Amino acid sequence: MKKHAAPPASPDVITSIEAAALAGVTARTIVRWFAAGKVAGRKAGPGLRSVVLVERVSLEALIAARTIKPEKQQKKVESE
Secondary structure (H helix, E strand, C coil): CCCCCCCCCECCEEEHHHHHHHHCCCHHHHHHHHHHCCCCEEEECCHHHCEEEEEHHHHHHHHHHHCCCHHHHHHHHHHC
């Protein structure tokens, strides 16, 4: 079997494993987000063994959108 070279390192594009570490989720979740169109990126490599490369800006925007604002969290606690 022929091994493929790793994609070039770029601060703008990160692997699903690196993205998972930043987002605090699993790499599988990152792949699911990519497949659902929640984060921008591309596949690198052949077939099922391909690697998902995620655009850092897209991931950071999703993380920011998913973060609960402290004031909203406080209101939720007060209403309980």
